[in-house]
Amino acid sequence: MLRRSVVVAAVAVALALGLSACASAAAQPKESASIPAGITGVGVEMFQRPWTSIGTECGSTLGPAGFSWVLTSPPQEHITGTQWWTSYQPVSYTVDSKLGTEQQFADMVKACRAAGVKVIADAVINHMTAQGAGTGFAGTAFTKYAYPGLYGPKDFHHCTLTPDGSIQDYTSRAQVQTCELVGLADLDTASAHVRTTIAGYLTHLLGLGVAGFRIDAAKHMAAEDVAAIVAMLPKGTPVISEVIRGAEEPIQPEEYTRIGQVFEFAYARELGPQLTAGVLMDPARADHVPSASAVVFVDNHDTERGDAAVTYRDGPLDLMADALMLADDYGTPVVYSGYAFSDPDAGPPQDASGHVTGWECAGATGPKASYADGEGVCAEAWKSIAGMIEWRDAAGAAERRPGVSKGAAYGFERTGRAVIAANPGSSPATLAVPTTLPAGTYCDVIADGPSMDGCAGGATVRVSDGAATFDLDAGQTAAIHLGATG
Ligand code: ARE
Ligand code: CA
16 A cells, blocks of 8 residues: 555656656657657647636546647736736736636646646746736735735836837847737846746646646747746756747747747648638648647637637637648647637636636537637537547558648548548538558548447448548548548
8 A cells, every 4th residue: 555655656756757757658759859858649728727627627528538738727826807818917926816726726737647638837927917006816916016025126127128118019039028018017037036936936836746838928038048947947847838930020939949849830820721711732831840849739819819710610610620730740739628709808707706617518529500608619528539639649650641632622641540531612522532541441530539339420431442532521521540440
């Protein structure tokens, strides 16, 4: 008994330090020599979801579906207010927010780890509040530039490059990194005190069991500042920097890849418009970071309110985009799960105390034609996504072969392992995709979800004479792999 708990504790420590021996060895990139270790497997961003809800879903949904990691919204104390973006105005690093208490956060991490799901926390470390004065969600009184126990006025940049101190010109490196992002008090991340204080917060979260971090607004901190902070964490801690690629801008994601992974915004910008135009093509990836450095997504909490071509509002196209991303051989994919809204500022449902009440995903099996405001869009519970995670595992490291098209229908094979076909057009199409899969009857894991023994769900695709023949309705995606046959 004693021995077992010692082993469990040792494993827990190893996991907390990111030393897990079984951390997806198979998925390690070949070109890893100069690229830091990162997070692998399929992730899901669960935007504004309370800790108790994520903890429950790790056991009931994420683990069983094969998700490897979950990205949470920021866990630190923030300004009060009903908008979702209060999470991005830190008041203190106390882990007590509208999403839950520190105990609830720790319990979530434990439940997720027990289900084989790592937790990546969103780290808001470039700035504190824009709001001038007030009391934070956990009761901390503050004024802009003075946050008790953490920072005083000397710890901020106080930019004088623009009339109001806010960033106006993204082509100016100095403005982007030392002026205020939408008026948010900009930390002097070159200062030793600021770096140590931030590293202390992140170390605390690692102690609660998180595996790594999204670095919010990383573009707004010099890469050397981010590197110095990350260097204070255990070696190998995965970090994903948010550096939105902007065509004419001097600061590009490539500057941050020596620190860890980056979100590659160009990925969705290439894929999304193809779907809405109904013209799918093999990816060009002209301006992408190397695969091992890239975390890719169809949309996230900013782009679903901004320039994302495809979001939950697009129903089957949203699912198609997720499926094509999961079928790809580029990057680490993260599926997005949020809530429906008509007001872009609107927060998720909250109780009188401002705590997010969360939402039930039970019964969600696929995208809905329409959602009520505040209703959860539970992509993590869609059986097609679980089917595609199984498909991705079956595809493994197999090469992505050039695709074939007929009309709007497009498909490709991961050599000898798996085939996917999608029809973003407005009329039905039949597409034969060349494949080296053995002849036979395969189960469509998009229609029926994973592991349908003998294709019990009834949706099948025939492979014969070196081709998989897909009959696709308008908007339909179908996918087959070696491990699911009729
Ligand atoms: C809110 C209000 C503002 C108000 C401000 C202060 O919306 O009107 O001025 O509060 O009171 C989130 C929301 C913001 C919100 C903020 C603070 O999105 O609306 O402001 O929280 O509560 C740039 C950054 C990038 C950033 C995006 C939003 O480079 O890092 O802007 N994304 C992250 C998060 C956001 C979050 C923050 C950062 C701040 O994902 O959710 O803001 O913590 C070009 C450039 C991009 C630039 C983009 C938009 O594409 O290339 O770099 O992104 O324009 O300006
Ligand atoms: Ca900054």
